[in-house]
Amino acid sequence: MPAGNRAITFREPRKMTLEDHGYPKLEDPKGRKIEHAVILKIVTTNICGSDLHIYNGRFAAPSGMQMGHENTGEVVEVGSHVERVKVGDICSVPFNVACGTCRNCRERHTEVCLNANEELGFCGAYGFNLGGWQGGQAEYMLVPWADFQLLIFPDREQAMEKIRDLTLLSDILPTGYHGCVEARVGTGSTVYIAGAGPVGRCAAASAQLLGASCIIVGDHNEARRALVKNAGYEVVDPSSATPVADQIETILGTGSRWVDAGVDCVGLECHGHGPDGSSKNVEEAVINTLLEVVRPAGAMGIPGVYTNLDPGAPTELNKQGLMALAFPSAWVKSPSLTAGQCPVMRYNRDLMMAILWDRMPYLTPLLNTEVIPLERAVDAYEIFLDGSPKKFVIDPHDMTKLMSARDESESAPSAAPRMEVA
Ligand SMILES: NC(=O)c1ccc[n+]([C@@H]2O[C@H](COP(=O)([O-])OP(=O)(O)OC[C@H]3O[C@@H](n4cnc5c(N)ncnc54)[C@H](O)[C@@H]3O)[C@@H](O)[C@H]2O)c1
Numbered sequence: 325m326p327a328g329n330r331a332i333t334f335r336e337p338r339k340m341t342l343e344d345h346g347y348p349k350l351e352d353p354k355g356r357k358i359e360h361a362v363i364l365k366i367v368t369t370n371i372c373g374s375d376l377h378i379y380n381g382r383f384a385a386p387s388g389m390q391m392g393h394e395n396t397g398e399v400v401e402v403g404s405h406v407e408r409v410k411v412g413d414i415c416s417v418p419f420n421v422a423c424g425t426c427r428n429c430r431e432r433h434t435e436v437c438l439n440a441n442e443e444l445g446f447c448g449a450y451g452f453n454l455g456g457w458q459g460g461q462a463e464y465m466l467v468p469w470a471d472f473q474l475l476i477f478p479d480r481e482q483a484m485e486k487i488r489d490l491t492l493l494s495d496i497l498p499t500g501y502h503g504c505v506e507a508r509v510g511t512g513s514t515v516y517i518a519g520a521g522p523v524g525r526c527a528a529a530s531a532q533l534l535g536a537s538c539i540i541v542g543d544h545n546e547a548r549r550a551l552v553k554n555a556g557y558e559v560v561d562p563s564s565a566t567p568v569a570d571q572i573e574t575i576l577g578t579g580s581r582w583v584d585a586g587v588d589c590v591g592l593e594c595h596g597h598g599p600d601g602s603s604k605n606v607e608e609a610v611i612n613t614l615l616e617v618v619r620p621a622g623a624m625g626i627p628g629v630y631t632n633l634d635p636g637a638p639t640e641l642n643k644q645g646l647m648a649l650a651f652p653s654a655w656v657k658s659p660s661l662t663a664g665q666c667p668v669m670r671y672n673r674d675l676m677m678a679i680l681w682d683r684m685p686y687l688t689p690l691l692n693t694e695v696i697p698l699e700r701a702v703d704a705y706e707i708f709l710d711g712s713p714k715k716f717v718i719d720p721h722d723m724t725k726l727m728s729a730r731d732e733s734e735s736a737p738s739a740a741p742r743m744e745v746a
């Protein structure tokens with residue numbers, strides 16, 4: 325058993341450090357022994373826009389918290405009650421911590437598990453000040469309720485070959501997909517996705533998988549818009565002098581200003597919206613845009629994060645955990661809106677199959693992942709915050725070498741799935 329466990333650690337806003345927290349024990353955040361848990365050696369762990377909210381001091385977190393909720397790892401130790409998961413399995417860890425037995429878990433709402441966050445009473449996540457579970461931007465991590473939670477990849481070698489896409493299953497691919505499902509994206513739908521960050525780009529790829537026709541992504545970040553455009557989707561610039569609804573009307577070319585579906589992949593830190601910057605510091609800008617551009621009887625998915633734990637909230641209203649929504653103007657359109665964390669387990673197995681069977685070959689260039697060692701992660705936070713069009717994937721043990729071999733033979737057809745999974 326290794327002695328230590330180096331982890332990216334939140335100290336204060338704009339200050340992450342690499343610190344040794346000691347090898348994890350099979351214990352819950354209160355120090356009670358849990359035999360349903362396993363220890364994973366981290367294969368990949370991604371930096372997410374949700375981590376940036378913490379980094380920016382916009383989602384309060386305790387100093388000393390280990391970061392990282394987008395984790396993939398190899399099982400190296402199992403508790404005595406674990407039966408399905410075995411040492412050596414390579415697994416994707418849904419970012420929601422979920423028990424599998426409470427009412428919400430049984431209804432497939434693992435994002436609001438009733439047993440994973442003793443303080444709040446619901447909603448646990450790793451590395452997120454939601455239940456005290458430590459994150460996986462580290463060498464090792466603890467995963468409770470492992471038999472229920474872990475998605476085991478069917479073939480180790482194939483998993484490592486496709487790790488660049490499979491690493492997205494712990495959060496952002498299911499999250500982008502969930503945003504589209506909640507917005508009722510289906511065959512022929514027109515969709516507006518706010519935000520061309522990694523979640524917005526996963527939402528665009530998901531809309532394509534779900535059969536959408538016109539997929540429009542909005543972001544003022546030019547480099548991120550370029551990735552989206554290169555993948556064959558439409559783009560709008562919310563900071564342009566032309567309002568988003570007018571830009572959408574031009575793209576649709578049907579005289580309609582409305583899309584069928586809207587997805588918020590931005591959240592509370594939206595900015596750069598409106599030609600005069602008037603909405604610069606208004607949390608509700610993106611939701612209000614969706615209320616405007618989604619057609620009557622259309623639907624909206626809101627995976628973008630909002631919180632009342634925001635010490636940096638820009639307005640008096642926002643500081644009270646409230647928002648100035650254009651709800652009265654939109655009410656007559658019969659809007660339908662779903663918000664909250666993504667229940668990753670509802671989608672991750674099926675999206676894994678889509679990746680293994682090469683149904684999403686456009687993911688890799690669209691996400692533009694860069695694999696980095698743990699030592700570069702602190703700097704990567706700053707680069708990502710600065711709007712980099714990359715998705716940073718941390719590989720603490722240099723385990724993804726096989727993946728590079730695949731990159732070198734990019735034109736060769738990728739491996740077919742080797743076995744069916746339960
Ligand atoms: N609900 C969930 O389960 C879940 C899971 C993962 C991430 N998230 C959230 O999804 C959001 C996006 O995550 P990400 O990793 O892509 O973050 P990100 O910060 O990399 O991307 C956000 C993008 O939004 C753009 N943006 C800002 N204001 C905008 C506006 N007014 N209109 C259009 N675009 C605008 C930014 O330029 C940026 O490119 C974050 O809030 C994140 O916390 C939620």
Ligand SMILES: [Zn+2]
Nearest residue numbers: 372374394495
């Ligand atoms: Zn995430």
Ligand SMILES: [Zn+2]
Nearest residue numbers: 423426429437
């Ligand atoms: Zn539960």
